Amino acid sequence: ELKSKPWIEFVHPDDRISTENVKSVIIEGHEVFQYENRFLCRDGSFKWLSWNSHPYPEEKVIIGAARDITEYKNAIEVIRQSENDYRRLINGMVETVWIIDTDGRLLDVNKAAVKLLGYSREELLENGLKGIDAHFQSEEINALAMQMKDDKFQIFETMHRTRNGKLIPVEISSSLIKYRGKQAILSVARDITERINTENRLRLLSRSVEQSPVGILVTNYNGIIEYTNGAFTRMSGYPASEVLGKTPRILKSGKQGDAVYKNMWNTISAGNEWHGELVNKKKYGE
Numbered sequence: 001e002l003k004s005k006p007w008i009e010f011v012h013p014d015d016r017i018s019t020e021n022v023k024s025v026i027i028e029g030h031e032v033f034q035y036e037n038r039f040l041c042r043d044g045s046f047k048w049l050s051w052n053s054h055p056y057p058e059e060k061v062i063i064g065a066a067r068d069i070t071e072y073k074n075a076i077e078v079i080r081q082s083e084n085d086y087r088r089l090i091n092g093m094v095e096t097v098w099i100i101d102t103d104g105r106l107l108d109v110n111k112a113a114v115k116l117l118g119y120s121r122e123e124l125l126e127n128g129l130k131g132i133d134a135h136f137q138s139e140e141i142n143a144l145a146m147q148m149k150d151d152k153f154q155i156f157e158t159m160h161r162t163r164n165g166k167l168i169p170v171e172i173s174s175s176l177i178k179y180r181g182k183q184a185i186l187s188v189a190r191d192i193t194e195r196i197n198t199e200n201r202l203r204l205l206s207r208s209v210e211q212s213p214v215g216i217l218v219t220n221y222n223g224i225i226e227y228t229n230g231a232f233t234r235m236s237g238y239p240a241s242e243v244l245g246k247t248p249r250i251l252k253s254g255k256q257g258d259a260v261y262k263n264m265w266n267t268i269s270a271g272n273e274w275h276g277e278l279v280n281k282k283k284y285g286e
Contacts, residue, residue, distance in 0.1 A: 001042075008020065010039055010040040011037050011038065011039060011040070012037065012038035012039070012040070012046050014038075015037035015038050018035070018037070019035070019037050022035045022053075023062070026053055026055045026062055033051075033052075033053050034050070034051065034052050034053075034155045034156075034171075035050075035051050035053075035155075036048060036049065036050050036051070036069065036153065036155070036173075037049060037051070039066070047068055047070045048068070048069045048070045048072070048073045049066040049067065049068060049069065050066065050067045050069045050155065050171070050173060050190075051064045051065070051066050052064065052065050052066075052067075052171070052192075052195065052199075053065075054199065054202075054203075056206055061226075061227065063199075063202055063206075065195050065198060065199060067171070067190060067192075067195070069173060069188070069190075071089075071093050071095070072093075072095070072173055072188045074089065075089050075090055075093065075097065075186065075188070076175050076177060076186060087108075090108075090110040091110050091111045091112075093110060093112060093188070094112055095112060095188045095189060095190045095191075096109070096110065096112045096113035096116055096117070096160075096170075096188070096189045096190075097109065097110040097112065097113065097186070097187070097188055097189075098113065098129075098185075098186075098187040098188075098189065099177075099179055099184055099185070099186055099187075100129075100184060100185045100187060101179075101182070101183075101184050101185075102183055102184070102185070104128065104129070105128060106124060106125050106128045106129065107125075107179060107180075107184060108125070108179075109121060109124050109125065113189075116160075116162065116168070116191070117132060117160065117162050117163060118162050118163030118164060119163055131161065132160055132161055133158055133159070133160055133161070153173060153174065153175050154172075154173075154174040154175075155171065155172065155173050155174075156171075156172055157169065157170065157171050157172070157192065158170060158172060160189060168191055168193065169191070169192050169193055169196055170189040170190060170191055170192060171189070171190045171192045171195075172187050172188070172189050173187065173188045173190075174186065174187040174188075209229055210229050210230060211230075212229060212231055213231055214231055215228075215229065215231045215232035215234075215235040215236065216228065216229045216231065216232055217232055217243075217248065219247070219248065221269070223247045223248070223265070224245060224246070224247060225243050225244055225245065225246055225247065225248065226244065227240075227244075228240045228243055228244075235282075236251065236280070236282050236283060237282045237283030237284060238250070238282075238283050242283075250281075251278075251280040251281055252280070252281065253278075253279045253280055253281040254281075255278075255279035256278060256279065260276070260278070264276065
């Protein structure tokens with residue numbers, strides 16, 4: 001179903017322009033990019049997602065890892081509307097939540113922060129972020145608050161250190177809020193260990209596919225070619241630029257009847273593996 005229409009149509013209408021702009025930055029700048037948008041669910045609702053997208057210029061693809069941050073967005077809204085209800089909400093969150101004043105002092109933390117880091121709530125409030133995040137000192141926090149405007153979010157990655165010295169990679173999402181009548185920063189830290197491991201596996205897979213001696217061709221569910229590797233180019237004579245957006249029919253040699261291709265396609269479309277031999281035609285007719 002996700003492949004049945006353009007990806008952007010699953011993005012909330014109010015977020016589509018900004019999402020397309022981010023896509024252009026990733027493609028043109030060949031840089032890793034973090035952003036947020038609302039994404040359509042099967043039941044018609046939208047969830048807030050935080051994306052970490054990596055460009056792969058050689059393959060002409062972008063691989064994005066998304067995390068559901070709907071709870072974080074709801075927490076901001078609850079705090080803005082009613083400070084009396086926020087503690088129940090943040091203590092129900094699995095991510096660690098920090099409320100920090102603009103001078104860098106910790107005002108509050110949730111139960112998840114206590115559990116993850118191994119300190120008591122009182123110890124965290126007394127000691128602040130000193131020793132937990134070497135990059136997150138009062139000067140940086142103050143600068144962060146000065147850069148932020150209402151309803152603008154800051155997303156960055158850092159490392160948190162637990163009481164026993166273990167380092168945990170985290171993604172920080174921060175927003176300005178009103179806390180007890182004063183301006184403060186609400187930060188949610190998400191453990192991104194698994195995401196980093198997944199991205200490393202994807203990078204390894206991407207390199208393995210590109211460097212494979214076997215010709216590899218990938219199509220979407222409509223049969224449109226979306227990727228070929230270097231071995232395919234050497235085997236067929238077709239550079240990727242000449243086959244992307246086309247179908248594998250360009251390789252048909254006429255040595256097999258249409259029934260063979262129909263059987264192959266029906267087998268694959270049903271989610272099964274097809275094994276067989278074909279005589280294909282190279283770019284210049286061999």
